[in-house]
Amino acid sequence: MRTLKKYLLALLFTGTILGTQAQTKSQLDKDLEDLRTWMRKKSTQADSVTRAEWPTIKQEFKTLTSGLDKNTEKLSQESKQEYNQYKSRYSEWEERNELRKAVALDGHELERWEEVMTGTTRIGSIKPADLRNAFIRMTDYTRANRRNWSLRDWDYAEFVFGELNTRKTEVLEKLNNSDKIKIAALQVEMATLKKSREAQEAYNEMREKR
Template sequence: MKLKGLRSLVLAFVLTAVTLSVQGQSQSKSQVEQSLKEFRTWMQQKSSQADSTIRREWPTVKEEYKELTYSLDQNTKSMTESSRSEYAAMKQRYKEWEERNETRKAVDLDGQELERWERTMTGTTHIGRIKPALLRDAFARALDYTREERRNWSLRDWDYAEFVLGELQTRKSELLDKLNNGDKIKIAALQVEFVTLKKSREAKDAYQEMREEKR
């Protein structure tokens, strides 16, 4: 009887431990999904803001991002496969934001002047809100302006133009699944053309510098 009672006690203990473990895992997964939901809401909120607002608030945005992703990074194994995929996509989107804003900081672009370039090249200062159906036209407008004005541009002007094209590229990445194949192909061609035009300017400057050195 004593042995039987001991076995029953051990069995009850094991069952209780397993139950608590399962509940703990369930609670952990629930907490992770809640954190992911908060991060998703934050990303949607930032996406709806004007690009100029994001730039002004960038230091705060970076801190908020770190706080929101810290625990998520530690618990990706607790996520479902679809949640992990979504989380990775949102982090990639943020990485592109960061690259654009850090680049702007590195070349010290003036905020008001940058907005002027955005408006002139794309027709809007809200590049992050451009709809899928209008993205191709925005790229085409930017390239039309580049073709017409590039011969008069200083290197500083190219910095602004390149930043605007980078913002368009970020928006393209966000909308990639919503673009038709025709738009994807055309936009890719326009991007290649911009890079070619810029390299042509760089080659011209290098040649001119070489000639001046030989004098």
């Protein structure tokens, strides 16, 4: 009889554990779906929200990811990869917002730069098939005009570059291999052009200190 009771208790304990794990998994699936929906909604707003709205955005993201952060190891490999992509994309949004706040970019002037460099002021809505041309246009414009840019001009150009990079991350799985390779090459060139600007700036500062 004791053996039977022990067996039943063990069975009940195992069932409780499995039930708890299933409940946790179900909640994690719901949390990820809620985050997925939120990210899709914010994708079209990330660069248009005002400074006053960002604390709310941050709190919403923190709330949505709280359970996922605590139970990341319980996610499937596919869900874990998706979650990491969302965190990376959000970090880029926040980083660009901090940059925009730090240099106080003017909204109308930023739209002008977006239009000139990419052909649209709605970079977050660029179709995957059109993203390659947007990167080409931006790089061509930078290559042709960078020597005449002020540091302020570079602030706008780098912000637009960041917007395009974010859009690439969002639609990466929908890009064909040829576009992925071309865009990656253009990203490297843009980074090189930026470094040449930073080197020139450092050289000018050194000369001024002499």
